[in-house]
Amino acid sequence: MDKLIKNTGINKLIALIVTFVIVQVLISTNIINDYIFSTLVTICINIILAASLNLITGFTGQFSLGHAGFMSIGAYTCAIITLRYSTVWGFVGGLVAGAVFAAMVGFLVGLPTLRLKGDYLAIATLGMAEIIKILFRNVLDDLTNGAAGLRGIPQFINWAWLFLFTAGSVLLISNFINSSHGRACISIREDEIASEAMGVNSTKYKVTAFVTGAFFAGIAGAIYASYFYYLKPDYFAFKKSIDILVIVVLGGMGSISGSVIAAILLALISTYLQAFPELNMVINGALFVIIMIFRPQGIMGSKELSLSLIKKWTGQFGRKNGGAA
């Protein structure tokens, strides 16, 4: 077991390959049908959105309510490009362009607003997302077809692309967090004054986290556009940003695995309760209230799921049941 824990890099790779192959087999044998696959796409998009917002809000401590804005930039950019160049390369190029474009807007917006703290930053980012929405709806309507939205976006997302972009995004974000730069971001959340006094350029790191988060939100948006082949500005409203924030808070601020778990959990609940929309909303609401009362730090707190943590849990479980650990 200890040996297993040491080879975490290889373990992760094996786990990823196994997951990919299993799902691929299930799709080929049609056990995962189109309906289940669309849920899978939603889960993956939400994982990328939550992990990237977690970097900004959970790890760096900058309260952002504008994540849907960055997502919409990625979505529209990718959609407009793939509508012109309807090839796989057009799709990949559109996705990369969407992510880069979202990151650039993140930089322009982040530089002046990240000086603001707490509630003020939240309001400023909220305003930004609204402006982006209005731009897509009313100003750039030659490109975006305004409120009616874009239809017939070529669909290139299959399981291979979906898996590649989701696993890749989560891996890159985790790598960032597990680095000196990531630790600098976390120190800003913990105590900005102490962090600056220890040589951390807090503005630089806040902007870095914001831009990185925007980049990955752009990727999520591009996947959305390429799978659901229909885009309208209203989808990226305030509620969408809140939905993403809820996943982050539920999973745990400062835990990427928490974001992944919460994204899956919420999608499963709403899939099972699809037939009863009212009940779905009530149960979702009750779930949030219960979790915030009994586990305000979220499912994972700021811990990451790892073999050693699972070992600890099962060890505790064994002891509770009278088994010798």
Place this chain on the structure above:
Amino acid sequence: MPILTVNKLTKSFGGLMAVSNVSMELKKGELVGLIGPNGAGKTTVFNLLTGIYQPTSGTVTLHRDKKEEQLQGLKPYTICKKGIARTFQNIRLFKDLTVLDNVRIAMNKNVKYGLFSTFFHTRSYSDEEKEMLDKCMQLLKILKLDHKKDELAKNLPYGEQRHLEILRALATNPCILLLDEPAAGMNPAETAQLTEMIGWIRENFDLTILLIEHDMSLVMKICERIYVLDYGMVIAEGTPSEIKSNKRVIEAYLGEEMGNA
């Protein structure tokens, strides 16, 4: 040879002159005390020296590598990079992070690997991270905190939290160390141990130290020179024995335990 010159430093908060016309000089390798009654402006001087507050007027000059640099108006992280590190009166550790991460964060400013290495964990990432880890462990060993590297800072006993804060400041590789009441809340045995440790790190890290402290036995024992602040002004400067017999100092401390130190 001076390493830091403070010239007519002034800070007012609205109408309150927290620091007024303070001039001082630190010579390389000195251990200097900064004392004064509560509210005299000592912590404000530290906040001005480290860029947390901007001075209303006055200058701070660092003499390093035969260069003179003006520090007033610079950001805290820039001043830290130039070699001034500090601790805080009310401990400001990264409470929910591990002991190791507290120290590692202080080494961030020396990290050379860029964003690409960060995202893809390249060789330069793992080499530098390993080097950083080794350095941290060496530092933690000095204060016997190495076996607690994975504990959260907030779970350390109070005395060790103070030690960790000093270690974190040392990890920035400073030439000047500012300590704000390091012995506050410690018992006599802990204070004695701290006194010894401050002397030791000064020798071994080639440091110049400026120390705020209310514990007069500590100050009188280890400081070579002392500045006394009262109502934001320097009212006396001299060796411990000169300070002890200074009339203005005794007046400022009237009713406090100056005499029996």
